[in-house]
Amino acid sequence: MNKSYTITISFIVALGGFLLGFDSAVISGAITGIRSYFEMSDWELGFSVGCVIFGAMAGNIFAGPLSDKYGRKKLLIVTAILFTVSATWSALATNYISFVIARIIGGVGIGGAILIAPIYIAEVAPPKLRGSLVSLNQLNIVIGISVAYFSNYFLKDIEGESWRWMLGVEAIPAFLYFLALFIVPRSPRWLIQKLNRVDLAEKILNKIGGKQFAKITIEEILRGVAKKQAKGTYADFFSKRMTTVVIIAFGLAFFQQITGINAIFYYAPTIFEQAGGSTDSSFLQAIVVGLTNLVFTLVAIRLIDKLGRKPLLIIGTSAMTIALTMATLAFNNATYDFNENNLQKIENSELKLALNQIKGTSFNSQNELFENLEQILTKEQLFNFKRYEVKNFISINATLVLIAILLYVAAFAISLGPVMWTMLSEIFPGNVKGIAISAVGFFNSLVSYTVTQFFPWELTNLGPTITFAIYALMAVLSLLFVLKYIVETKGRSLEEVEELLMRVE
Incomplete structure (x- = not known):
């Protein structure tokens, strides 16, 4: 088996994950700059950060069917072009609409890369390496996140509009990804299933695993083709015999996101500022988050084909529940002190004068604080206080918040992060894989x-205590889902996985 060749082409394809991760996290450092430059409200800020996911939804919808028609490799090349255009455009944007359009274009690239890269890798990887190699995509995502946090930290002090440099630097790796993809061969499974080019597929499979591996793999693919002569439809995907697959796919897609992972990655510095950290320390803590994500993704890659998919999910979702509960308790036990030192941090003279009325007072919860402030501040002053100033008065166990966030990220990195994409690349029958992965990816993006x-609205209006309590509840539900519905797929060929899940109804 030519292990080095298989790893090389898998790693190149998975570089799309690097761009996905970088694009997801880099906005966290640019938030203050873009909010000020484009004069955004909370809702506009949330949309400018989240609009990339609208693009991802479009990418999700079209990437699967288009990759079925034109091939995995060609679609990945298109995603590289989209990443390059988005990075350059967003860095040069001069108005809010233009900035949002640039972000959406990058989102289309994300939607394509996050679906097609795992499919391609699963289709070329031998069963014993498949889990680890598919997880390379998740590894590259977390490397991208870490690099983005480092990049933001070193670019934040550039004079002028540093946010433009933060966003624009992505164009460099995006263009390199575009060039590297021309080294990658086409998917042998796609060549047989769509073009009936057994000869080309055999050459690629020989290079990956030798003649015996190529012979066995081609026989399995041809058996699958013989059973699935008609192209699958959405009706086939949602048919009764697919019930188990649909439950697993949509359940994993829902719980991977509803537990709040992108809130952490997109707003990491903001969360640490809410816990009373300075801007500088918040950026440094975001770097630690990225490194934690990276280290534990490496752990997942090592364990996913040894320990299995379901055990990792059970361990991870349990630890996520504990971590989010810790964060909830940390913010719930915070106090808010209106002493002279804290009041001096307020630059707005009218707001400072109003707050002097409660000088020397301490509050035991954010709700109690806001109820009292409603009596002495105008609606506009209260909104500005919640958005910009509350962090100046909080007294909290910041170490516990940091530990909770790091535990949460580590738990996600060994479970829902890589395992979901690995299982999605494994559980769908070949005739519906394109439309199935698109439908589930769209739902995940939604x-x-x-x-x-x-x-941002939750932090301002509900406060961090309730926000993290909601995520903790979702983590509990995700653990219960895993225990009830997840079926182990490690060590099985894609055809064996299909037969297993078609039987379990």
């Missing part, structure tokens, strides 16, 4: 957008 859009 849930992700909902979380991202509402997070």
Whole structure:
């Protein structure tokens, strides 16, 4: 078996994940700059961050069917072009609408890359390596996130509009990805299923695993083709015999996002500022989040084909529940002190004068604080206080918040992060894989957008305690879902997985 060749082409394809991760996290450092430059409200800020997911939905819808028609490789090349255009355009945008359009274009690239890269890798990887190699996509996503946090930290002090540099630097790796993809062969399964080019597929499979591997794999693919002569439809996907597959796919897609992972990645510095951290320390803590994500994704890659998919999901969702509960308790036990030092941090003279009325007072919860402020502040002053100033008065166990966030990210990185995409690349029958992966990816993006859009509003209006309590509840439900519905797929060929899930109804 030519292990190095298989790893090389898988890693190149998975570089789309790097761009996806970088694009997802880089906006976290640019939030202050774009909010000021484009004069955004909370809702506009949430949309400018989350609109990338609208593009991802479009990518989800079209990527699967188009990759079935034109091939996985060609669609990945298109995603590289989209990433390059988006990075350049968003860095040069001079108005809000133009900025949003640029972000949506990048989202289309995300929607394509996040679906097609795992499919391609699953179709070329030998069964014993498939889980690890598909997880390379998730590894590259988290490397992209980490690099984005480092990049933001080193670019934040550039004079002028540093946010433009933060967003524009992505164009460099995007163009390199475009060039590297021309080295990658076409998917052998796609060549046989769509073009009946057994000869070309055999050459690629020989290079991957040798003649015996090529012979066995081609026989399995041809058996699958013989059973599925008609192209699958949405009716086939949602048919009764697919019930188990549909439940697993949509359940994983829902819980991967509803537990709040993108709220953490998109708004990491904002969360740490809510816990009383300075801007500088918040950016540094975001870097630690990215590195934690990276380290535990490497752990997942090592374990996913040894320990299995379901055990990792059980361990991960349990730890996520604990971590989110810790964050909830940390914010719930915070106090808000209106002493002289804290009041001096307020720059708005009218707001400072109004707050002097409660000088020397301490509040035991955010709800109690806001109820009192409603009596002495105008609606506009209260809104500005919630949005910009509450962090100056909080007294909280910031170490516990950091530990909770790091535990949560580590737990996600060994479970829902890589395992969901690995299982989605495994569980769909070949005749409906394109439309199925698109439908589930669209749903996953929709849930992700909902979380991202509402997070700034939740922090301002509900406060961090209730926000994290909601995510903790979702983590509990995700654990129960895993225990009841997830079926183990490790060590099985794609055809064996299909036979297993078609029997379990």
